[in-house]
Amino acid sequence: MTGTEARNLALAAVAFAVVACLPLAGSAYWLAIGVTIAMYTVLATSWALFSGPTHYISLATAAFFGVGSYTTAIGIEHLPYWTLPPIAGVLGAVLAALVGLATLRLSGVYFVIFTLGLAELVRQVIIWFQNVSGTKGLYVLTSITEAHIFWQLTGLAALVYLVGWAIWRSRLGFALRIIGDDEEVARHSGINTAGAKVLLFMVPGAVAAITGAILAPRYVYIEPATAFTPMLSFQVVIMALLGGTSRLWGPLVGVIPFTFLWEAISASFPNQTTLLLGICFLLIVYLLPKGFVGLLQAARKRVETREAWA
Amino acid sequence: MDILITGLLLGGTYALIAMGLNLQYGIARIMNLANGEMLVAGGFAAFWFWTAGQISPLLTIFLVAPVAFVANWLIYRIMLRPLVKRAKSRGQLEVDSILATFGLAFVSVGLMLAVFGGDYFSYSHLARPVHILGDTYALNRLTAFLAAVVICGALYLWLNLSRPGVSIRAIAVSPESARLVGIDVPKLAAIAFALGGAVTATGGALISMFFTLDASTGVLFTLKALVIVIMGGVGDVRGTIVAALLLGIMETFVASAIDPGLTLAAAYLLFVLILLFRPQGLFGRRGT
Numbered sequence: 001m002t003g004t005e006a007r008n009l010a011l012a013a014v015a016f017a018v019v020a021c022l023p024l025a026g027s028a029y030w031l032a033i034g035v036t037i038a039m040y041t042v043l044a045t046s047w048a049l050f051s052g053p054t055h056y057i058s059l060a061t062a063a064f065f066g067v068g069s070y071t072t073a074i075g076i077e078h079l080p081y082w083t084l085p086p087i088a089g090v091l092g093a094v095l096a097a098l099v100g101l102a103t104l105r106l107s108g109v110y111f112v113i114f115t116l117g118l119a120e121l122v123r124q125v126i127i128w129f130q131n132v133s134g135t136k137g138l139y140v141l142t143s144i145t146e147a148h149i150f151w152q153l154t155g156l157a158a159l160v161y162l163v164g165w166a167i168w169r170s171r172l173g174f175a176l177r178i179i180g181d182d183e184e185v186a187r188h189s190g191i192n193t194a195g196a197k198v199l200l201f202m203v204p205g206a207v208a209a210i211t212g213a214i215l216a217p218r219y220v221y222i223e224p225a226t227a228f229t230p231m232l233s234f235q236v237v238i239m240a241l242l243g244g245t246s247r248l249w250g251p252l253v254g255v256i257p258f259t260f261l262w263e264a265i266s267a268s269f270p271n272q273t274t275l276l277l278g279i280c281f282l283l284i285v286y287l288l289p290k291g292f293v294g295l296l297q298a299a300r301k302r303v304e305t306r307e308a309w310a
Numbered sequence: 311m312d313i314l315i316t317g318l319l320l321g322g323t324y325a326l327i328a329m330g331l332n333l334q335y336g337i338a339r340i341m342n343l344a345n346g347e348m349l350v351a352g353g354f355a356a357f358w359f360w361t362a363g364q365i366s367p368l369l370t371i372f373l374v375a376p377v378a379f380v381a382n383w384l385i386y387r388i389m390l391r392p393l394v395k396r397a398k399s400r401g402q403l404e405v406d407s408i409l410a411t412f413g414l415a416f417v418s419v420g421l422m423l424a425v426f427g428g429d430y431f432s433y434s435h436l437a438r439p440v441h442i443l444g445d446t447y448a449l450n451r452l453t454a455f456l457a458a459v460v461i462c463g464a465l466y467l468w469l470n471l472s473r474p475g476v477s478i479r480a481i482a483v484s485p486e487s488a489r490l491v492g493i494d495v496p497k498l499a500a501i502a503f504a505l506g507g508a509v510t511a512t513g514g515a516l517i518s519m520f521f522t523l524d525a526s527t528g529v530l531f532t533l534k535a536l537v538i539v540i541m542g543g544v545g546d547v548r549g550t551i552v553a554a555l556l557l558g559i560m561e562t563f564v565a566s567a568i569d570p571g572l573t574l575a576a577a578y579l580l581f582v583l584i585l586l587f588r589p590q591g592l593f594g595r596r597g598t
Binding site: 055057102103105106108109110112113114116117120121124125127128131132230234237241271272273274275276277278279280281282284285286289 | 341343392393401402404406409410412413414416417418419420421423424526529530533536540568569571574575577578581582585586
């Protein structure tokens with residue numbers, strides 16, 4: 001660990017400590033916003049861990065999230081609460097591994113298509129199961145408050161950042177950067193490309209499932225239509241891309257403005273959210289292909305060249 | 311037997327939709343995820359003409375097809391051509407076009423929601439029973455199937471016999487070599503994309519005769535069409551038709567034997583089997 005890294009780590013720790021004090025401020029509105037931001041930060045950052053270096057767009061977030069919610073909803077009757085997020089994480093990782101094994105050996109398009117329908121697939125199976133067994137939605141009644149959820153998510157975010165940092169430094173991270181640059185080259189230099197991708201895809205799978213498990217008490221009533229809302233996958237993609245996926249902190253830069261923008265949009269134009277989400281997608285693809293991170297890097301480069309001339 | 315024929319009738323219409331997507335992906339190299347929305351738009355047009363003036367969908371398609379052709383040509387020229395130019399590799403183009411067509415899909419869903427509202431649309435046209443081999447089927451399904459067969463057949467002949475058709479197939483095989491033999495790739499790619507959109511919208515008008523559509527069902531059809539295209543092999547007309555019929559039969563079987571809510575699960579099962587055992591498509595050759 002170099003000096004800069006130690007300094008960054010200390011700064012990050014201080015930042016997390018400050019953020020963790022938010023519930024003490026006592027404003028229910030800001031706490032609710034804080035939970036939303038924390039949730040999307042966790043989801044978008046873990047999404048970018050996989051999709052950033054590999055350029056594979058995963059739309060499976062909603063599927064993993066729903067699996068996590070259902071883990072809590074079903075498990076809360078039989079097991080203590082603290083065991084449920086880890087169980088959800090394991091389930092998410094297993095599901096991700098299965099999806100990865102089926103699709104990640106092939107070209108990226110197959111992966112996108114498969115993840116696009118995954119949430120709908122799991123939803124159909126659960127609805128079918130409910131019809132067969134005659135059950136309806138599930139209630140999650142706990143004494144867990146919004147503040148507890150916020151602290152759990154903040155802790156999870158810290159964990160995601162640590163994992164991301166560790167992967168970046170590891171052989172796996174190095175292999176993934178080569179795969180992202182040129183998969184052919186990676187394969188010729190002896191990297192097990194499919195294995196590396198499957199392994200990495202398990203990270204967002206597990207994290208999204210844990211997030212779903214943590215947030216289930218907030219929703220109180222869990223049913224397939226709300227637990228597997230496909231919009232979630234797209235929002236995560238858009239936030240991560242808006243921030244930029246080439247840096248670990250990139251998605252966070254996208255999550256914060258987008259959360260506020262989305263709050264404003266859904267408050268003023270509740271019927272046009274789909275249209276506006278589409279426009280956001282188009283704006284990012286055409287105007288900000290590398291996100292805020294890319295914008296910042298371009299600006300820094302310009303300053304540097306100017307200094308070099310001066 | 312009942313399942314087999316109902317499945318075949320459904321599969322015929324699926325073939326038309328998937329053919330549209332295959333033209334767009336196989337030749338223009340654009341993975342168009344807004345394909346299902348084009349279908350729903352075609353269906354809405356048919357619905358609108360039927361309720362407003364009792365005009366049969368079979369006549370509406372002669373209006374839907376040219377309008378969709380022009381609309382898709384414009385989409386390609388304005389939205390997608392810059393991405394093709396910007397892309398450094400095929401992978402880059404795929405990522406960009408997926409995101410851009412997602413945006414397009416959301417915008418079209420949003421527009422259709424604003425114009426038509428979120429209700430389900432269905433109308434009853436030719437809903438008379440017909441008897442084939444002792445079983446009864448709805449006449450509208452049979453009509454849609456026959457129309458799909460005619461259009462698919464015409465498309466197949468055009469692609470195989472006419473000069474532009476052969477040029478388009480050459481692009482599907484190798485865009486670089488096609489340029490070397492004097493084929494205007496950008497122009498034909500735009501035409502293939504527009505044609506694909508027109509075929510899909512026509513399929514939408516036909517399918518609306520017996521399917522209930524609403525503004526947000528497009529993505530389901532996109533998924534089914536994608537599964538069919540991959541199963542049949544990218545750029546392979548014959549494979550697409552066989553795959554579409556297979557999916558139609560599979561879905562009908564699952565819907566009647568297990569649960570009508572599991573049709574997507576059925577499509578996915580086929581998809582996974584193909585990915586695991588024949589990722590190059592039903593008739594594809596290995597290593598291309």
